[in-house]
Amino acid sequence: MSRAARPWLPRFLRNVLLWLVPAWAVWALFAPGYNRFLLASGQNLLHLTEYPSATLLVPQGPHDARITRLDLGKTLEKGFRVTDLHFHLVLLLALFLAVPDVPWRERLSHLGWALLVTIFFDIFLVFSTVKSIYATQLGAWSLANYGPFARNAYGLLHHLLDLPGKLSLPLVLWAAFYLPLLLNPTPASPRAGTRSAPQGDR
Amino acid sequence: MARKRAPQPVKPAAKAPISPATAVSIWRQNRREITFLVLFLVLLGGGFALISLNWVNDHAVEPFTAGIARVSGAGLNLLGQQVSLQGTIIQSHRFAVNIRNGCNGVEAMLIFLAAVLAFPASWRSRLAGLGIGIVAIQLVNLVRVIALFLTGVYFPKLFDASHTVIWQSIVILFGVLLWILWANRWAMASAPETPVESAP
Numbered sequence: 310m311s312r313a314a315r316p317w318l319p320r321f322l323r324n325v326l327l328w329l330v331p332a333w334a335v336w337a338l339f340a341p342g343y344n345r346f347l348l349a350s351g352q353n354l355l356h357l358t359e360y361p362s363a364t365l366l367v368p369q370g371p372h373d374a375r376i377t378r379l380d381l382g383k384t385l386e387k388g389f390r391v392t393d394l395h396f397h398l399v400l401l402l403a404l405f406l407a408v409p410d411v412p413w414r415e416r417l418s419h420l421g422w423a424l425l426v427t428i429f430f431d432i433f434l435v436f437s438t439v440k441s442i443y444a445t446q447l448g449a450w451s452l453a454n455y456g457p458f459a460r461n462a463y464g465l466l467h468h469l470l471d472l473p474g475k476l477s478l479p480l481v482l483w484a485a486f487y488l489p490l491l492l493n494p495t496p497a498s499p500r501a502g503t504r505s506a507p508q509g510d511r
Numbered sequence: 512m513a514r515k516r517a518p519q520p521v522k523p524a525a526k527a528p529i530s531p532a533t534a535v536s537i538w539r540q541n542r543r544e545i546t547f548l549v550l551f552l553v554l555l556g557g558g559f560a561l562i563s564l565n566w567v568n569d570h571a572v573e574p575f576t577a578g579i580a581r582v583s584g585a586g587l588n589l590l591g592q593q594v595s596l597q598g599t600i601i602q603s604h605r606f607a608v609n610i611r612n613g614c615n616g617v618e619a620m621l622i623f624l625a626a627v628l629a630f631p632a633s634w635r636s637r638l639a640g641l642g643i644g645i646v647a648i649q650l651v652n653l654v655r656v657i658a659l660f661l662t663g664v665y666f667p668k669l670f671d672a673s674h675t676v677i678w679q680s681i682v683i684l685f686g687v688l689l690w691i692l693w694a695n696r697w698a699m700a701s702a703p704e705t706p707v708e709s710a711p
Contacts, residue, residue: 318695322688329684396676400684465563472613473559476679477622480687481548488544491694492631 317409317490324407332402341371344391348374351435364439376439381450387442394438394471395431398424400479408487423482430478434470441467547629554625562617573599576615579649583610583656592660601656606663608656613679616652619686620645626690632698640693644686651685 348366356362365377372392378385405420444455444463451460529537538545562572576599584601587594594603599610612618627640655678663670 318692321691325684325688390675393675396680397683399676399680400687403684404687465560468563469556469559472618473555473622476618476683477551477555477625479683480622480626480690481551483687484548484551485544488547491691491698492543492547 320409321407324409325403328403328406329399332399332406335402336396336399340392340395343395344368344372344374347391347395347431347435350432351439354432354436355439358440366435366439376442385447387446389438389442391435394434394475395427397475397479398427401427401482404479404483405486408490419486423479423486426482427478430470430474434475437463437467437470543631547631550629551625554628555622558621558625559618562612562621568612572612572615572617575617576610576612579615579652579656580610583653583660586653586657587660590657590661592664594660601660603664606660606667608660608663610656614652614656614659614674616649616655616682619648619652619682622683623648623686623690626687627693627698630690630694630698632694636693636698640690640697644689644693647689648682648686651682655682 345368348368352364352366355364355366363379363381365379367375367377368391369375369388372390373388374391375388376385401423402420405423406416408416411419441463444451444460455463561567580596580599580601584594584596587601587603592603594601596602601608601610623644624641627637627644630637632640659670659674659678662673
């Protein structure tokens, strides 16, 4: 198929670059609040695997968290940067908002579903981060409480979620909604290439 | 005037489970999309599980990262930074960085590789895409390492945010956009024609 028949690509690339800055600004604005939500949700998820509940995820400033265990007290001095867990939201926002020739309503609907999946992923990422710290970074306590299989399993889970999972999630979600644009390119509409995606413009 | 009959309450239809025929229909309509996503996730998970093995890390990833450090160090010396190298560490009298996993571009390369291999295209197109794409991703990563070192030297307060959020996003986004560009411009142009299946 000729290049002229698929003119959405240059507009898509331009839109992604244009959306990056607003997406980054929105993410930066909401990151501190989102961090607190993730810590509370992650802590609740962790409590499902503990009896009695022992983990406290305490916010340290707007971007960091300290892990506290009620049964270990001050001997546990571990923390992590929560904001680093969800910067993929910037890519997600830019990629989903940049698709041209899709009505705004549909675009926002797709974005909403993608955000929902991402929020669940981020909560699980907090869970796996803390669990991998418990299983692999607390020396004798880790050895006493986690067997070899559990240590490897939690380490691998965190490795897979934190790098490929976190980094590829925007691409996977974008592909889930918009892959047909690549697989079944349609001929350009007469208006295509003139202006980017006003409401109702397919 | 005839009396209208009172409307009969409509019995809500019980929600039937998806029948095998419907499942087959959904599969047929979305076969290429589902195949792509499953294949992509399998290749991605396999690739990252592979580089998590100590032997692979020690014999492939670490030497590769040290090579990136050498090239970045040469670039920084060209810019007058007078750096020295120690394995994957680049250091000057003002600042030092250790290039670790996550900063060597391998993640972006694996995501790009999995996406290219999972996408329906000819092998020639895939190999060309992989060759050009991997080189392009590494060039962007080289710019990232050099820029991060200079950020550490001249704007140390901005280093953390630049390191994780800004440059990580740029490299991954570059890989994603490169794949979309490849899939749209080259892969589909060379893909064998497949019959369009109509929904029953």
